[in-house]
Amino acid sequence: MVRKPPSSADVALIDAAAARGAVISATQLERWRRAGLLPDNRRHGAGQGRGSTSTAPAGIIDLVVWLSAHARPGRRPHHVALEAFGAGLPVPEATVRAAWRSTITDLGVGPAPVPESGTDRSEWIAETAERFADKHSRNIMLMPRRVRDIDTRITDLGLSWAPAGVAQYDRGTHQTDPFTSRDFVTLAMSAVLGGSSELNGANLAAFSRALSPEGAVSAVASMLEYPDGNPDLADINDGQGLSLLPTGDLRDDLDQIITEASPAHLYAAWHSVDAMHTWAVTLCDQVEAELDLLAAGRSQQDYPALLQWYHGIILGPHRLLLRQALQKTDTSPAARAGTAVMLLAMATGMSRLRVMMPDSQFELLPVLLPPFLEQLAAMIAADPPTSLRTAPADQPVRPAGR
Structure with missing residues (x-):
């Protein structure tokens, strides 16, 4: 040729x-x-009938x-x-x-069966999640050793995981079985394949408590275990078709997020992965330094890192992000992009909340969220994706494909 x-x-x-x-x-x-x-190179006419050229x-x-x-x-x-x-x-x-x-x-589980196939989707999700857990749960640790070691040091110093001002909001758990790494993998895969339809307050509460040190209070877990008439997870929406939690295959929701994200948002999410790792390592370093001071009997007026550690257990998503940042996992570009998509989804969820609950106290986000995630959320809030832009009252805001 x-x-x-x-x-x-x-x-x-x-x-x-x-x-x-x-x-x-x-x-x-x-x-x-x-x-x-x-x-491709850009083609344009060379002029005076001389054909075209490229640049x-x-x-x-x-x-x-x-x-x-x-x-x-x-x-x-x-x-x-x-x-x-x-x-x-x-x-x-x-x-x-x-x-x-x-x-x-690229999860290795394939697409969900179409309804006409006669296969029950919930049954397929359960079986697929179990197979996935069989394959991967042995390599999964609920919390990295460094986090557990810090929790142990805090306990050994006699610091309470149940501050009086917060303990009143936790009614205690009725769970008796330990939440294992296998439970985590099964729950995570079920959530990916089925969204909120495969989640319930009990298993989410068990997951939340499993990420926390033993004896730590969790108002969020308590709310999930004792909903007292609160709406089911699948019913959390703004009444106009804009749901906080996806009700189907999460991959569809993530595909929409990627489709609607601007290149600038994707770029920021990619680099948020590095920022997350830096934040996690720095926080651990600072908490360990403050624990060294306490162990040596050298008090100081403030312990900002320890306070952030407690805030993460009681209020925010810190523990999940610490877990993700400190796990020894796949470092390929695809794995990094997968983590970036998770951060992008969390940040987009903050913008979705702004649409659904515009009068909420979003000025508290810098306290509830680590700085890298708060910055990404603020960036998306300033330039939200199409499905989250405010629509006229008679035109409900609906994500594509919903």
Whole structure:
């Protein structure tokens, strides 16, 4: 097969890359374009009936040089696309979004059966979650050792996990069986595949208490165990079709979040993963330093890190985020994007709450949320996705596909 000679635009790219020490070929450029990693050259008329010519998109040389160093044979194009996007390079947007979507579909469980198949969906979810737990629960730890060690030090110093001002809001648990790593994996997969329809207050309360140290009070867990007529999880909505919790396959909801997120939001979510890890390590360092002071009998006026540790147990999602940040898990680009999608979903949920409950005290978010998540939530609130923008009173706001 006779190949066409490289276009003038590609020759210019090859020369510019060589000037920066990157040796590439026209064949490599073609391969990257076929993989969606490199945008096509822009064609335009040469003028005076001389046909057309092409030019490379502005700023593309940085991407070409980066690809020459990172797009090695055998690497998955989606992984390369995610890393290039995270580096701030102009990867084609369609490829970037496809790469993000692949992180929520590559669970190895397949799509849910269609209703016409005769398969009961709840039964399929339960069986799939059990199989997933069989395969993965042995490698899962409920809480990282560093967090458990800090909790033990706090207990050994005689500090109470049940402050008087908060203990009154926890009526105690009626759960007797321990919540295990297998329970966590089963619950998480059931929630992914079935949304709030597969959740109930009892198993969420057990999960919440399992993340906390023994003897810690949890007003949130108590509310879940003793709902006292509060609405079911699946009924939490604004009356206009805007639900706080998805009622079906969570992958559909996450797909919508990725579709509606701006490139800036995706980029911020990607880098929030690093910020989450830095926050978690720094918080542990600071709490351990304050515990050292207490153990040595050296008191000080304030213990801000310990206070944040307690706030995380009593109020916010800190424990779940600490768990995610400190787990020794897969560090591939796909795994990082999966964590970023989780953060993006949490931040988008904050914006959904702003629409559903506009008079709430959102000024308290900096206390309830770690700084990286509060900043991401504020960014999305300032430029919300289409499905969360305020609509006229006679036009209900409904997420796509609902």
